[in-house]
Amino acid sequence: MLIRSEPSGLYCEKGDFYIDPSRAVDRAVITHAHSDHARKGSRSYLCSTACEPLLRSRLGKNISVQSMAYGATTQINGVKVSLHPAGHILGSSQVRVEYGGEVWVASGDYKTNPDPTCTPFESVRCNTFISECTFGLPIYQWPAPDDEWQRMKRWWQNNRDHGLTSVVHAYSLGKAQRVLNALKDIEAPVLAHPSIMEMLPAYTSQGVSFPKVELADADRILTHKGKACVITPSTTAMEKSLGKPDEWEATDVSGWMQVKNSRRKRQLPSGFVISDHADWNGIIQAIKASNAEQVYLTHGDGTLLKDWLCQQGLSVALLHTGDGRSEDW
Ligand SMILES: [Zn+2]
Numbered sequence: 001m002l003i004r005s006e007p008s009g010l011y012c013e014k015g016d017f018y019i020d021p022s023r024a025v026d027r028a029v030i031t032h033a034h035s036d037h038a039r040k041g042s043r044s045y046l047c048s049t050a051c052e053p054l055l056r057s058r059l060g061k062n063i064s065v066q067s068m069a070y071g072a073t074t075q076i077n078g079v080k081v082s083l084h085p086a087g088h089i090l091g092s093s094q095v096r097v098e099y100g101g102e103v104w105v106a107s108g109d110y111k112t113n114p115d116p117t118c119t120p121f122e123s124v125r126c127n128t129f130i131s132e133c134t135f136g137l138p139i140y141q142w143p144a145p146d147d148e149w150q151r152m153k154r155w156w157q158n159n160r161d162h163g164l165t166s167v168v169h170a171y172s173l174g175k176a177q178r179v180l181n182a183l184k185d186i187e188a189p190v191l192a193h194p195s196i197m198e199m200l201p202a203y204t205s206q207g208v209s210f211p212k213v214e215l216a217d218a219d220r221i222l223t224h225k226g227k228a229c230v231i232t233p234s235t236t237a238m239e240k241s242l243g244k245p246d247e248w249e250a251t252d253v254s255g256w257m258q259v260k261n262s263r264r265k266r267q268l269p270s271g272f273v274i275s276d277h278a279d280w281n282g283i284i285q286a287i288k289a290s291n292a293e294q295v296y297l298t299h300g301d302g303t304l305l306k307d308w309l310c311q312q313g314l315s316v317a318l319l320h321t322g323d324g325r326s327e328d329w
């Protein structure tokens with residue numbers, strides 16, 4: 001096996017490097033800057049060019065990072081390594097590993113749906129494909145993102161017409177910037193949590209556009225009460241400024257919104273089905289396009305998907321990688 005699962009993560013022994021290790025290692029290849037994939041303490045990191053500023057702002061300015069453009073190749077102990085767009089968040093990569101004529105691709109998190117805030121998923125041919133399957137069940141079939149964004153704009157307008165502040169719960173890296181980009185033409189004061197603001201320069205430097213975004217502090221929330229759209233991972237610190245429960249309306253943006261008994265067990269009045277992961281059809285499409293003879297499924301319960309793919313004649317196994325619970329939906 002060119003890549004195998006170890007307690008510290010996916011390991012390539014020939015090249016002596018890990019992909020998204022769960023512990024500090026000598027050499028880490030990072031698919032993207034989400035915290036269940038990028039962890040502190042490793043001696044050196046390799047990631048895509050667009051991922052580097054995000055990785056530094058999450059792991060520290062002084063980490064040792066080598067970054068590469070998508071499609072460029074480097075050698076690690078005689079193993080050929082290149083990164084290819086995964087379409088998950090800005091800078092997200094699939095890792096292609098080649099040795100002795102054999103090609104493996106580790107997908108990291110990916111999606112095949114359109115997202116103007118990152119480079120679209122690119123299928124990479126390989127012998128063995130290690131695919132995430134967070135939403136690997138047939139019940140997950142995403143609606144067109146544009147329809148959901150239109151619905152969100154109408155939701156905001158309706159709130160404003162009723163004098164309510166709109167609050168969108170979105171993960172601080174990836175989802176929040178996607179929401180901001182989608183809302184770039186709304187005529188509302190748009191406020192964002194500091195953890196979201198911190199990531200914006202990395203996006204604008206890659207040409208992603210946003211509306212005018214102000215910091216969601218107590219003063220601004222009060223000033224724009226009843227009109228604003230506030231994007232934040234959580235409202236815990238801002239409930240006082242938002243006012244009484246009937247003065248604001250909150251929503252969630254997540255693939256989990258498709259199932260009624262959301263795993264998050266939060267009772268929210270409305271939700272938007274926008275995910276940064278591939279749905280059932282997206283995963284199957286990506287696996288087929290890889291042309292792989294052997295498929296490993298990680299990140300999620302792949303039992304049903306495995307059976308389905310086996311029926312199609314593929315050789316499929318489940319691969320358990322570390323302990324990371326996804327925080328980006
Ligand atoms: Zn992720």
Ligand SMILES: [Zn+2]
Nearest residue numbers: 034036109326
């Ligand atoms: Zn993940």
